[in-house]
Amino acid sequence: MIICETDRLYLREWTPDDWLRFRPLATDPRVLRYIGDGKPWDDERIQRRITGLIELSAQRGWIIWPVIHRADSELIGFCGFGDGFLPEVEIGWRLRPEYWGQGLATEAARAVLEYGFQRWNFPRIISVAQPANAASIRVMEKLGLEFDRRFDHKGIEVVCYAKSNPFPPTAVRQDWR
Template identity: 45%
Template sequence: MTEIRTPRLVLRRWREDDIAPMAEINADPEVMRYIGDGLPRDLEQTAESIERWEEEWDDEGFGLFAVELLASGELAGFTGLSVPAFLPEVLPAVEVGWRLGRQFWGQGYASEAAHATLEFALQDRGLDRVISIAQIGNDASENVMRKLGMVPDRTTTHPVSGRPLRVHAIDLTEYRA
């Protein structure tokens, strides 16, 4: 089982008891504001998402990790690697992404988890380039991307929602762990 520990977090595979707390995160309109169409997700949609994320682990050898606080065991959200199939123009590509509950914002958890995920991409999965995609206006996510050393690669439009997106990228041969 793939697990990564950082000073404050455990990045791990999903468990059945993660569905309800992740559904609470996905039900928050402020959390979902810049995700896809911006609409909150319910328990059933969250369970389906987690099932897809776990399938990606089986299919690709990487996926989205559940992010757990080391001190309390509380689920904070997710981070990890995925293939951004929703945006065919960037393929083939692997994206680093994250989503945390609002109570975990502003504490450096997203940067800490994403940093560990980039190291995983380089050292364990042998990837040479990783992208990250944010809706324009999602300044917090773009700030995390800058902290990771990612640079803007292109601006485009979400093919379904029509929302403007910015794609950031990093060549992992130049990544400084």
């Protein structure tokens, strides 16, 4: 099932065999440079993650979804929502390096941000990155998120950007999904 679409991308539900296409996002040191401890995941951990995302999607509906590039039908990354900073919902993204620098992270995140505000009526969405992750911070700023605060997360300094829902409650579309 397609979650949302852009001119160059679409986001869909996970399938069990997506773990193989997810592998580059969980093993490439360039991708993991600013992610947690930066250590690559093994295949078992990747498979557990995909299984967990499928289950979580069935339970609550909003997760991180695979980003598919229309031009080559490749799974090039993911984008979506996480709950690591509840009560606030976090938007995050990750792309394979060969797709960096093309505006694709911004394109996917913009569609997901609107989806979160309109479909799920999130009052505010945050995004968190290490201060040295200039590319992700640029995406946040392009999305209209504004600097909110700095804090320590699991021993790592991070910056938090945020955006409030610009859609009035009466404009929320309940017919999505």
